[in-house]
Amino acid sequence: MIVSPVILLLVGAVIGAAALGYVFRRAGRWLLLGLPLGAVAGGFGAILFVAPLGYCTFETEREQLDAIFGFLLVAAGIALVVLPISWVAGRLLRHESLVSTTSQPTQGTFKHWWIALPLLVPTLTILALFLYYPSAETLRLSTMLSRLGARREVSVCVDNFTRLVEDPEYLDIIGRTLYMSFFIVVLSMGLSLLIATMAYLPLRGASIYRILLVWPYAMSPAVAGIIFLLMFNPSGGMVNYLSGNWFGIKLGWLNDPKVAPWTIILASVWKSMGFNILFYIAGLQNVPKDLIEAGAIDGAGVVRRFWHIVWPLLSPTTFFLIVTNVTYAFFETYATIDYLTPGGGPLQSTTTMMYRVIQLGVYNNDMGKAAAQSIVLFMMVIGLTLVLFRTGGRQVTYGV
Amino acid sequence: MKKIVLVSVVLVMMLALAVPLASTGAQDEPIQIDVWISFQDYRLDWAQDVAAEFNELYPQYQVNVTGGYSYETMFAQVAVAAEQGQLPAIVHYFEAATQDARDSGLFKSISEAIGDRTEINGLPIDFSDYVAPVVAYYTADGEFTSMPWNTSSAIMFSNMNYLRAAGFEEPPATWDEVEAVCEAVMALDDAPEYCFTFPNHGWFFEQWLAQQDALFVNNDNGRSDRATEVAFNSEAGVAILEWLDDLYNKGYLYYSGAQGGESWSTVDQAYSTQQVAMAVYSSSDTTLYTQMGEEGGFETVASFYPYNDDTGWTGNLIGGATLWLVDGLEPEVEEGALTFLLYFTNTEWAADWHKVTGYIAIRNSSNELLEEEGYFEENPNQTVAAAQLDQSTLTPATSGALVGGFPSIRNEVTAAIDRVLLTDEDPAAVLNAAAEASNVIIEEYNLLNAP
Numbered sequence: 001m002i003v004s005p006v007i008l009l010l011v012g013a014v015i016g017a018a019a020l021g022y023v024f025r026r027a028g029r030w031l032l033l034g035l036p037l038g039a040v041a042g043g044f045g046a047i048l049f050v051a052p053l054g055y056c057t058f059e060t061e062r063e064q065l066d067a068i069f070g071f072l073l074v075a076a077g078i079a080l081v082v083l084p085i086s087w088v089a090g091r092l093l094r095h096e097s098l099v100s101t102t103s104q105p106t107q108g109t110f111k112h113w114w115i116a117l118p119l120l121v122p123t124l125t126i127l128a129l130f131l132y133y134p135s136a137e138t139l140r141l142s143t144m145l146s147r148l149g150a151r152r153e154v155s156v157c158v159d160n161f162t163r164l165v166e167d168p169e170y171l172d173i174i175g176r177t178l179y180m181s182f183f184i185v186v187l188s189m190g191l192s193l194l195i196a197t198m199a200y201l202p203l204r205g206a207s208i209y210r211i212l213l214v215w216p217y218a219m220s221p222a223v224a225g226i227i228f229l230l231m232f233n234p235s236g237g238m239v240n241y242l243s244g245n246w247f248g249i250k251l252g253w254l255n256d257p258k259v260a261p262w263t264i265i266l267a268s269v270w271k272s273m274g275f276n277i278l279f280y281i282a283g284l285q286n287v288p289k290d291l292i293e294a295g296a297i298d299g300a301g302v303v304r305r306f307w308h309i310v311w312p313l314l315s316p317t318t319f320f321l322i323v324t325n326v327t328y329a330f331f332e333t334y335a336t337i338d339y340l341t342p343g344g345g346p347l348q349s350t351t352t353m354m355y356r357v358i359q360l361g362v363y364n365n366d367m368g369k370a371a372a373q374s375i376v377l378f379m380m381v382i383g384l385t386l387v388l389f390r391t392g393g394r395q396v397t398y399g400v
Numbered sequence: 401m402k403k404i405v406l407v408s409v410v411l412v413m414m415l416a417l418a419v420p421l422a423s424t425g426a427q428d429e430p431i432q433i434d435v436w437i438s439f440q441d442y443r444l445d446w447a448q449d450v451a452a453e454f455n456e457l458y459p460q461y462q463v464n465v466t467g468g469y470s471y472e473t474m475f476a477q478v479a480v481a482a483e484q485g486q487l488p489a490i491v492h493y494f495e496a497a498t499q500d501a502r503d504s505g506l507f508k509s510i511s512e513a514i515g516d517r518t519e520i521n522g523l524p525i526d527f528s529d530y531v532a533p534v535v536a537y538y539t540a541d542g543e544f545t546s547m548p549w550n551t552s553s554a555i556m557f558s559n560m561n562y563l564r565a566a567g568f569e570e571p572p573a574t575w576d577e578v579e580a581v582c583e584a585v586m587a588l589d590d591a592p593e594y595c596f597t598f599p600n601h602g603w604f605f606e607q608w609l610a611q612q613d614a615l616f617v618n619n620d621n622g623r624s625d626r627a628t629e630v631a632f633n634s635e636a637g638v639a640i641l642e643w644l645d646d647l648y649n650k651g652y653l654y655y656s657g658a659q660g661g662e663s664w665s666t667v668d669q670a671y672s673t674q675q676v677a678m679a680v681y682s683s684s685d686t687t688l689y690t691q692m693g694e695e696g697g698f699e700t701v702a703s704f705y706p707y708n709d710d711t712g713w714t715g716n717l718i719g720g721a722t723l724w725l726v727d728g729l730e731p732e733v734e735e736g737a738l739t740f741l742l743y744f745t746n747t748e749w750a751a752d753w754h755k756v757t758g759y760i761a762i763r764n765s766s767n768e769l770l771e772e773e774g775y776f777e778e779n780p781n782q783t784v785a786a787a788q789l790d791q792s793t794l795t796p797a798t799s800g801a802l803v804g805g806f807p808s809i810r811n812e813v814t815a816a817i818d819r820v821l822l823t824d825e826d827p828a829a830v831l832n833a834a835a836e837a838s839n840v841i842i843e844e845y846n847l848l849n850a851p
Contacts, residue, residue, distance in 0.1 A: 145844055145847065145848060146848070147845070147848050147849070148476060148479030148480065148483075149478070149479035149482055149483075149500075149504045149506070150848040150849050151503075151505070151848065151849055151850075151851070152848055153848070154847055154848060229665070229666070230669065233656065233666055233669050233670070234654075234656065234657070235593055235594060235597075235654050235656065235666075235669070235670040235673075235675040235676065236669040236670045236672070236673035236675045237669070252657070254656060254657045254658065254666075255655055255656055255657030255658075255822075256657075257822060260657060338662070339662070341657060341658065342658045342659060342660055342661065342662030342663060343600070343658060343659025343660040343662070343663070343811070343814060343815070343818075344659070344815075345657065346657040346818055346822050347818060347819060347822050347823070348815065359811070362472075362473060362476050363472050363473075363660075363807060363808070363811065364805070364807065364808035364811065364841075365475065365476060365479070365805075365807075365808070366808065366844075
């Protein structure tokens with residue numbers, strides 16, 4: 001054991017006490033309450049993740065990487081427990097609401113605060129059953145060597161995570177996931193905005209175009225995947241047949257590692273565009289006509305009117321779509337990839353993080369590694385979403 | 401008043417959560433026998449039709465055949481169902497899952513369930529009626545652990561229009577001959593885009609390995625003792641990769657990029673659109689491939705799977721799937737399940753199944769029946785797989801591998817083939833890396849599953 005659990009506990013306690021002591025002192029009272037509360041919270045946080053693991057990361061015979069990972073877990077545990085408590089304590093001490101300072105309801109409040117509890121029970125039950133419990137189970141599984149239907153499970157400490165760091169192939173997968181997702185989101189949203197703007201023009205039969213444009217979204221990914229597979233199959237497929245006849249070009253749509261990711265991007269963009277177009281058309285309908293007319297009277301051209309009036313007013317839609325499209329690109333392209341390039345593509349060139357998780361979990365029945373990688377993916381998407389809300393969310397205009 | 405309404409709403413909501421769904425009405429008869437089949441196409445329809453006939457003949461039973469998505473996902477589905485105690489009576493597992501199924505403890509050996517009986521519900525039991533390679537693959541210590549059903553072998557289909565134009569009356573039998581035919585076919589004025597193709601599914605590599613009498617895993621392919629390491633990174637294994645790579649580099653081999661269980665359809669398309677002259681495939685689709693030729697205006701001739709000239713031909717192994725009897729069923733359900741298994745694989749149905757698909761007729765009596773009907777004479781392609789298996793010498797190599805985590809190992813093999821074809825990396829090095837990764841899979845599997 002390179003660090004005894006007692007030391008971890010003490011370090012956590014000191015950090016927690018310092019943090020909460022600071023919060024309580026700033027509020028100007030009960031320092032004596034803040035210090036012990038912080039110490040307990042910090043100590044608990046320090047061992048929150050490592051105690052269930054039996055402090056295995058700090059065993060002397062384990063690699064240095066494991067120990068580093070262990071310290072990260074300790075730090076994460078402390079942060080996870082101490083930060084929310086200090087935030088809540090800070091607000092309570094300053095007599096601020098926990099909900100929001102701006103959206104205090106003025107009417108229609110319940111007389112008793114406890115009425116909220118039974119009303120929340122259905123939601124909380126569903127969340128606990130279908131979200132919290134599976135999440136906790138995933139955390140547990142991620143430290144195991146586990147197969148469905150096996151006689152036993154074996155704990156492997158944090159190997160499922162640390163092996164990933166040493167695996168150059170996994171780093172490739174992360175990079176590939178990021179670049180494919182980036183292009184899926186950007187191309188899909190850009191094209192959708194363009195098409196939505198055109199479909200919004202007052203044309204005869206516009207509603208028919210709009211319905212047709214939304215269709216791809218209504219198609220099941222499996223059906224879309226099979227259609228694309230038959231079209232793009234490098235030998236005998238329609239696309240190569242036509243492009244070969246017309247231009248003399250035949251691409252290895254599915255069997256060339258350089259091209260295959262782009263076929264996936266193309267198919268995913270096509271699949272998600274219907275959804276984006278739908279929302280952009282709805283967004284365009286909310287842009288007040290008089291603003292555009294006013295702009296036109298002031299002599300602004302089509303481009304300027306779009307850039308200075310329509311685009312800012314579409315920003316809530318755009319922001320919403322960015323978040324949903326990022327989620328789509330990370331989590332929901334599995335079926336497209338599996339139908340077009342079963343097995344993860346030539347030289348694994350279309351294997352994304354999500355694809356890898358399903359491959360490991362469902363096809364290889366390797367639940368532990370799948371759980372660990374799904375946690376990595378989850379953390380990445382959480383991080384990305386936070387960044388989006390912090391940066392993009394600030395620039396969104398909601399009022400007209 | 402408002403308060404009463406509110407409280408009652410809350411109460412109703414809580415009640416709705418607490419009361420479980422009303423159980424469906426009781427119906428004790430007939431005895432329900434659930435069967436999960438890993439198919440979702442015409443093969444599932446066939447199974448459901450047979451089940452319907454069975455239900456009419458044996459009104460005391462009600463067999464419900466449900467289709468699954470694929471062999472690979474059936475495995476996960478069953479494991480989950482087992483945890484929830486929702487297993488059906490009969491499960492359809494592919495050959496690669498044999499070791500996993502035996503280790504799972506979920507299933508009862510068919511031989512054990514039948515015991516000394518010679519008939520059940522009037523249906524005779526005769527295990528000596530099964531063809532030898534089937535017996536070799538699916539028996540452990542001479543006993544059937546599962547009921548053989550769909551059994552195939554890998555064979556080759558040739559578009560004779562191309563071959564004849566290139567001056568060949570017979571499909572090639574060896575690797576060198578394939579290459580010679582390809583050279584001639586690709587030199588034709590109206591040459592196809594490619595000459596030869598195969599689905600990049602681990603099974604085809606296993607076939608080429610078995611032909612050379614080389615083992616896939618140690619301990620006699622996992623048959624004398626539990627397999628602990630792979631053995632496919634031998635000279636024989638490297639030879640396969642080198643031959644494929646050679647064909648690919650010469651522009652003869654079409655590789656669709658698809659790997660594993662979904663790679664079949666890309667080969668179907670290339671062959672039916674006449675973009676290739678030859679394709680190795682499972683005999684399970686002999687009927688379909690023969691039809692493709694009839695519809696496309698060319699003649700399809702089926703022939704033995706081409707083998708390595710340097711090492712000769714020992715034999716080919718089988719593929720396909722068997723039906724597993726779930727352990728711990730109520731005695732009357734087990735009786736019904738056994739009755740159905742015997743009916744489902746009787747002489748007449750086994751012969752019909754062969755005609756519909758091309759899976760071999762697994763019973764000697766079915767083959768005699770088809771022979772009498774003159775079916776084989778009219779459909780020479782349909783005899784190829786059975787003849788190939790019949791002429792195979794049974795060795796540990798041609799009996800097929802038994803190893804835990806087989807589906808994951810297959811993924812390593814197909815990824816290695818993919819890498820060799822698409823890069824300039826050394827085949828031996830790539831295969832060794834795949835072997836190393838596979839050994840980890842076996843080690844982890846045995847750690848968790850070995851008794």
